[in-house]
Amino acid sequence: xxxxxxxxxxxxxxxxxxxxxxxxxxxxxxxxxxxxxxxxxxxxxxxxxxxxxxxxxxxxxxxxxxxxxxxxxxxxxxxxxxxxxxxxxxxxxxxxxxxxxxxxxxxxxxxx
Amino acid sequence: xxxxxxxxxxxxxxxxxxxxxxxxxxxxxxxxxxxxxxxxxxxxxxxxxxxxxxxxxxxxxxxxxxxxxxxxxxxxxxxxxxxxxxxxxxxxxxxxxxxxxxxxxxxxxxxxxxxx
Numbered sequence: 001x002x003x004x005x006x007x008x009x010x011x012x013x014x015x016x017x018x019x020x021x022x023x024x025x026x027x028x029x030x031x032x033x034x035x036x037x038x039x040x041x042x043x044x045x046x047x048x049x050x051x052x053x054x055x056x057x058x059x060x061x062x063x064x065x066x067x068x069x070x071x072x073x074x075x076x077x078x079x080x081x082x083x084x085x086x087x088x089x090x091x092x093x094x095x096x097x098x099x100x101x102x103x104x105x106x107x108x109x110x111x112x
Numbered sequence: 113x114x115x116x117x118x119x120x121x122x123x124x125x126x127x128x129x130x131x132x133x134x135x136x137x138x139x140x141x142x143x144x145x146x147x148x149x150x151x152x153x154x155x156x157x158x159x160x161x162x163x164x165x166x167x168x169x170x171x172x173x174x175x176x177x178x179x180x181x182x183x184x185x186x187x188x189x190x191x192x193x194x195x196x197x198x199x200x201x202x203x204x205x206x207x208x209x210x211x212x213x214x215x216x217x218x219x220x221x222x223x224x225x226x227x228x
Contacts, residue, residue, distance in 0.1 A: 034216070042222070101157070
């Protein structure tokens with residue numbers, strides 16, 4: 001769904017630790033999910049995606065988990081680095097060719 | 113490198129003065145989008161073009177218009193900007209959705225609009 005409110009949830013992580021960013025979605029018909037990273041003053045950047053027929057997908061240092069039962073998506077970042085500091089958005093495609101809908105963002109701050 | 117380019121990076125306009133934001137792409141993607149993003153919020157889709165087919169979101173104000181003269185360029189026109197229209201405007205592209213792939217959006221760096 002759309003983000004509302006003025007304050008982003010913030011996750012602070014020590015450099016080198018793993019990060020887990022969570023996202024809840026509301027539409028059980030959603031069949032495709034993407035995580036985007038947005039650094040300050042830049043547009044969102046694609047990180048990783050997953051289709052609804054999967055429950056896990058791994059990339060370089062990132063893993064996305066999908067739990068369709070509870071409509072929950074998570075992004076795991078291994079060995080978090082200062083360059084990972086950004087706002088992370090989950091996004092979903094509800095069906096077919098409908099445009100992407102962004103969920104609420106989470107600000108990740110990495111403590112050196 | 114192929115990319116999505118937005119100009120200008122920062123735009124200042126006066127209350128009620130029409131303003132146009134520009135987007136160009138070298139990806140040759142069929143679909144182009146305009147999103148509005150306010151501080152600490154998720155990007156909100158205003159409208160998108162599937163080739164020349166314009167698709168407006170139901171809650172996009174009439175104050176916002178768009179033009180796509182060719183595959184490479186897309187413009188966002190704000191006819192009478194209000195203070196509430198101050199935001200980051202993001203352009204994005206994706207390839208032909210009918211063969212799959214519309215989901216993966218490529219974003220420009222955005223234009224930060226200030227309204228005085």
